[in-house]
Amino acid sequence: MVDSPFEQLSVDALRRRTSLKWRTYPPDVLPLWVAEMDVLPAEPVAAVLRQALELGDTGYPSGARAYAEALAGFARRRWGWDGVDVDSAQIVPDVMLGIVEVLKLVTEPGSSVVVNTPVYPPFFAFTEHADRRVVGAPLGTDGRIDVAALEAAFRDTAPAAFLLANPHNPTGAVHTVDELVAVAALAREYGVRVIVDEIHAPLVLPGATFTPYLSVDGTEDAFVVTSASKAWNLPGVKAALAIAGTAGADDLRRMPEEVSHGPSHFGVLAHTAAYTDGEPWLNALLAALAANRELVGRLLAEHLPTVGYTPPDGTYLAWLDCRPLGFGDDATPGAVADVAGPARAFLDQSRVALSSGHAFGPGGGGHVRLNFATSQAILTEAVTRMGRVLP
Template identity: 45%
Template sequence: MSVVPLQALPLDRLRQRTSTKWRSYPDDVLPLFVAETDYPLAPAITDALTRAVLLGDTGYTPPDPGLGDAFSGFARRRFGWTVDPASVSSTCDVMMGVVEILRRVIAPGERVVVMPPVYPPFYDCVEEAGGVVERVPLAVSDQGWRIDLDGVGRALEEGARAVLLCNPQNPTGTVHSRDDLAALASLAARHGVAVISDEIHAPLTHAPARFTPFLSVSEEAASVGYCVTSASKTFNLAGLKCALMIGGAEPQRSLLRALPPEVGWRTGLFGALAGVAAMSPESDPWLDSLLVALDDQRRLLTDLLATHLPDARYLEPDAGYLAWVDVSAYGWGDNPATRIRRDARVALHHGPLFGAEGRGHVRINIGCAPEILAEAVERVGTLARR
């Protein structure tokens, strides 16, 4: 039986939302910047949150809200990855988890490898943890992006003490290969450094790509690695504040257990309730429908760019709903999103925030209705023809 694409909510209803996406700009601006999606919640999530509100269940998050068991089942079903529920702990959000782990695996002033173009908070999190960013840009070709293993190796030989990995990569949507992840794990093990893998976009991997959890790659990966993830990007739950941290082997699990109790207390109760519902088998059909919709959207963007912005460069992402588009050919400067928002009334994410490699680029959120994406690209295309 074919899976029906999930339908985005109508624009008039979306504009009633009070989140960042819908309150940052006037109503004449189409917002395709921040990583929020326009789809209805999975029914299991709506049911869980409605029940909590009706019960007044708005107190503190319990010590075990069921996240370990829920994630273990989800990882087995979606990734073929066996996870011990006892290895899973929680906190407020993924970047907070990254900071807490980094603080314990590096000393102040030590360098942390970051692979741009990459999610802008990576840079801030390294600094917040007391580290110094060591940039090792992804290697890029006509086929896409991959980890520059030689560059990472040099950085580790020169003293970098941790690697902050984004898998799948934000903003490019790259799903890093098993071979590259295994090679990265070997480098980290050889130099005795930690790898922290942000895998928040993993459930949104599009066929034929296959997501490989870093901790599952090898014993070496488990011996050096941490996974930090959340249901928030896939199920549009960012405002509810719940992220998971998983240790690959006993030393990493011991480190997570030794984190101050306040780290776990930061987990939002509604985030935990929604996360358990999201990762339950009941939500799998919703996720399957979302993936069909996003697959359609990434292909639609290819067609729209060919029609309205033929000089733009874009590779369909392996995962997620974020499209990385090079519009430098149009001469809109290093940060084209500024002119696009001003003159075309479309809000896109600023390319240079992802690193110097983002000059002349924009990131487009395609997690919306096809007609919204079409209108946005048409508006930008009109700007290109002026």
């Protein structure tokens, strides 16, 4: 049995990191907020980066086709899907900037873009900064796509695009084939272009099955933007890919050439190595995440029994309904930097940093998002601390 990747680093070692997760808050705070994992890199990734440094290979990025071919091979092995169009795939700096570039290709300034709320906060910020208007289609009470609400948003606002997260962030829902078929049918009926963020696609846990959106009938004019960033913990070495259905390939070919200058050369090398040779490490990670998902449930039942928790199908994010605790939540929706309501209480009183639910938009108030991609000792200490500050 392969050891858990989360049990290889001590808290002291993690606190020597200089990235956002471990440097935003004082050292007495346990950070379970931003989506960084407490792991060492997969050896194939570390090896390719070491070799690049030894060679002084620190120049401008190349290898976009090799990156796309690596993703295509991974999708074939992992999901039985052979639909990555390597010839039209475009390299982009990261997933969110890639989404913005695709939006620029297929929508006009001022047009409406639908998102399922609550949702990953940059969906709001990046879309609005691109001079497009965000329209919310609320998820159901189960944290999944509400097809009726989505149709109402398409019918009433005439959006140009729908931005979908699969798996969904923050609820961790992995959309079923039936759900994706319904999305595709509505998009065709209302003439909406679908852009899918599949960055968490490799992080599907036991009990769920990932379906690539472009494998579904009727998605020929849709787009997917993805990378190895989340599954192999590579947000600091940026590179992503935009891929299209058969009817969207010509749109992608209009991507400005300068967009390809944004990714890091190290990012291209690292992400390519992850998709090509990183599956054994990923398999060990998924086993550890499944164990941590169950541990979160046991810890909450013991220390915070009134908090709502539906174990996620995928990702390493737990979406916790803390409204029964009565902390309130009076921050401005979408204000990512602010910490309010239960997240503020847990930070101030228990010294545990979580993502504040209000930042995820309508439906997020009174919730927190907990990142369980860490050691079981840190998880246990964090939730135990949280339980000591009940109002």
